[in-house]
Amino acid sequence: MDFIILVFSSFSLLADPVNFTYVILGFVIGTIFAAIPGLTATLAMALLLPLTYTLSVETALMACASIYMAGMCGGSITATTINIPGAPSSMMTALDGYPMQQQGKGALALGHAALGSMFGGAVGALLLIALAPFVAELSLYVKTTGKFSLLAFALIVVVIAQRGRIPQAGLAACIGLMLATVGLDAMEPITRFTYGYSSLTAGIDLMPVIIGTFAIAEVLTQASARTDITAAAAAAGKVKIRRRDFLPPWSDIRKIGFGCYFKSCLIGYFVGTLPGAGGSMGSFLAYTETVRTSTEPETFGKGNPKGIAASESANNAVCGGAMVPMLTFGIPGDPITAIMLGVLVINGIQPGPQLMTDQAGLIAPMLAALLFSAVVLIPLTLWLIGPYFIKIVSVRKDVLYAVIALLAVVGSYVATYSTFQMFMALAMGVLAFYLRRNGFPVITMLLGYILGPNLEEFLRRSLALSNGDPTTFFTNPDSLFFVALTLVFVYFLVIRTPAKKPAVVNSKS
Amino acid sequence: MLLNRQLVFLYVTLAVSVGYLVTALSLGAPIADNGLTPAFFPILVGCAAIVFCSILIVQALRVPPEAAPQTDIANEERSYTHVWVVVAIFFYIVAFRTLGYFLSSGLFVFALILLFSKFEKLILKAVISAAIVGVAFVMFQQLFGVRLPTLWG
Numbered sequence A: 001m002d003f004i005i006l007v008f009s010s011f012s013l014l015a016d017p018v019n020f021t022y023v024i025l026g027f028v029i030g031t032i033f034a035a036i037p038g039l040t041a042t043l044a045m046a047l048l049l050p051l052t053y054t055l056s057v058e059t060a061l062m063a064c065a066s067i068y069m070a071g072m073c074g075g076s077i078t079a080t081t082i083n084i085p086g087a088p089s090s091m092m093t094a095l096d097g098y099p100m101q102q103q104g105k106g107a108l109a110l111g112h113a114a115l116g117s118m119f120g121g122a123v124g125a126l127l128l129i130a131l132a133p134f135v136a137e138l139s140l141y142v143k144t145t146g147k148f149s150l151l152a153f154a155l156i157v158v159v160i161a162q163r164g165r166i167p168q169a170g171l172a173a174c175i176g177l178m179l180a181t182v183g184l185d186a187m188e189p190i191t192r193f194t195y196g197y198s199s200l201t202a203g204i205d206l207m208p209v210i211i212g213t214f215a216i217a218e219v220l221t222q223a224s225a226r227t228d229i230t231a232a233a234a235a236a237g238k239v240k241i242r243r244r245d246f247l248p249p250w251s252d253i254r255k256i257g258f259g260c261y262f263k264s265c266l267i268g269y270f271v272g273t274l275p276g277a278g279g280s281m282g283s284f285l286a287y288t289e290t291v292r293t294s295t296e297p298e299t300f301g302k303g304n305p306k307g308i309a310a311s312e313s314a315n316n317a318v319c320g321g322a323m324v325p326m327l328t329f330g331i332p333g334d335p336i337t338a339i340m341l342g343v344l345v346i347n348g349i350q351p352g353p354q355l356m357t358d359q360a361g362l363i364a365p366m367l368a369a370l371l372f373s374a375v376v377l378i379p380l381t382l383w384l385i386g387p388y389f390i391k392i393v394s395v396r397k398d399v400l401y402a403v404i405a406l407l408a409v410v411g412s413y414v415a416t417y418s419t420f421q422m423f424m425a426l427a428m429g430v431l432a433f434y435l436r437r438n439g440f441p442v443i444t445m446l447l448g449y450i451l452g453p454n455l456e457e458f459l460r461r462s463l464a465l466s467n468g469d470p471t472t473f474f475t476n477p478d479s480l481f482f483v484a485l486t487l488v489f490v491y492f493l494v495i496r497t498p499a500k501k502p503a504v505v506n507s508k509s
Numbered sequence B: 001m002l003l004n005r006q007l008v009f010l011y012v013t014l015a016v017s018v019g020y021l022v023t024a025l026s027l028g029a030p031i032a033d034n035g036l037t038p039a040f041f042p043i044l045v046g047c048a049a050i051v052f053c054s055i056l057i058v059q060a061l062r063v064p065p066e067a068a069p070q071t072d073i074a075n076e077e078r079s080y081t082h083v084w085v086v087v088a089i090f091f092y093i094v095a096f097r098t099l100g101y102f103l104s105s106g107l108f109v110f111a112l113i114l115l116f117s118k119f120e121k122l123i124l125k126a127v128i129s130a131a132i133v134g135v136a137f138v139m140f141q142q143l144f145g146v147r148l149p150t151l152w153g
Helices: A002-015 A017-035 A041-054 A057-081 A088-102 A106-139 A144-160 A166-180 A206-225 A230-238 A250-256 A258-272 A278-293 A305-329 A335-346 A360-394 A397-414 A419-437 A442-465 A477-495 A503-508 B005-025 B040-062 B081-115 B122-143
Strands: none
Touching: A002 A017, A002 A057, A002 A106, A002 A360, A017 A041, A017 A057, A017 A360, A041 A057, A041 A206, A041 A335, A041 A397, A057 A088, A057 A106, A057 A305, A057 A335, A057 A360, A088 A106, A088 A278, A088 A305, A106 A250, A106 A258, A106 A305, A106 A360, A144 A166, A144 A305, A144 A442, A144 A477, A166 A419, A166 A442, A166 B005, A166 B040, A206 A335, A206 A397, A206 A419, A206 A442, A206 B081, A250 A305, A258 A278, A258 A305, A278 A305, A305 A335, A305 A360, A335 A442, A397 A419, A397 B081, A397 B122, A419 A442, A419 B081, A442 B040, B005 B040, B081 B122
């Protein structure tokens, strides 16, 4: 209860001009990046990561929270108006949003998307605020062996969640783990895989890994693809939107039903708590569930606002869900929370159960900003600048990618004032580019890199405590719980035949 | 077909994984005195990487050529712009301290704008590059207090 009061009292921090400016700026940047096809809020956050050095931790985390929320809803703008999802999580929104646009109801579709995002974001944030302290308290019962099993569970789930490309995900995770082993060993004074380079003794820094993986790899991908957005820009130029058209009529909202909104929020939230699942899976599952339970499933994919509501409620609720494992166990749920974890680590804060009690004052403002972004900034942004957002797609790509490359390379210099980190960011960018190009999920590499050091340390500590007895992982109740949970996920995601996609999803995908 | 873009990538990854495993083995015995040594985890990871690589290589080799997905590059003109972007970033980093932020960044941004667009309106693009570099300098140095290398110290 104390934590909930702390979060709500943290709203007063938003009255501070500096905090307020960064939250607004973060939201606008997140929306712009999410709206431009090819760019994501993850990229925005990766580019802004070096700048968090100069901000207070609270301000940096508040800005991150608003970018995150904006990134989840911003993708619906181009998904609806020109049928190009600005972010992968808005893929399902396009299925009904674009047909509505073709019927001349594009603004209404955007209104439904904003309402769904607002609802999803708010429910996700409230659930996070309410449940995170309990999860943190529970996590205190997880001892060394349990911690190893939990991290192994997270890594295995993120690999098997990549259905159809599990070997690729496994290999990417191994590459991440390999990167994590470079440098000084955590338990003994031995350097590994440095090959004589003293710069590698401290290991590979998180900053160049994030900047390279998300920013430089994105620039290389765009350079390789040379996507022609002339047609999209031309289509965007033709779209005329008036503010009053955004407001969804009450009859539509009643027809969608609060049950649909709430169910989608819950799906999104719980999918978010799974490592690596992300907004795309959340919106997909919520959409398919809505189609499955609908009395008129044939209307989906033809401009049914219920589809937009389900998709957007779920993907924004993911924001709250994904933060639970990140804050309580230090396990990021998706790339954005991985970068948020980076902000914490860079500032010397170790996520874990103690974070919610000892340093709750740092976390509470972030959750307040998350809720504020959902409830206030999503509708306000749509109302104020919604009619102009669609023009974003017309931005010059040559200038855009030159700016991104400059910010990425100089940003990697900022951390240590060392050109070595710039080279490292380039190397990571090239690696991530080739991984993406060959169908490898980069998120599993990132999670392998982030979880690797703790995974190894807890494995070695567990076996040291049990005198080398590996059955310790099955005899300790906390560890056994996560082993059983891993087996359950393996059964449902790998062994059991996946449920068929609804016809509408199949035909569109 | 023993060589295509994906297979080459997998062969390189396999070679790196084998190199990693060999280095891990050179760290010493994986288990000593009923405990794990610094070599254990890397050996485990190296073995797992080799297994995954082998599975992917076998999968790729078993796909008949006619069933292999047609890549965009196979159908369209090959684009090497990304290679030039990597080269530009490399030389930018090399020149960053020697030439200072302004000159190196100006040339870098100008080069990237040219790589992402057509070779025309060079003066306009040079002006845009200068403006970007100036704005980024203000943002980094003045707004966020980051010291960037300049020719005047």
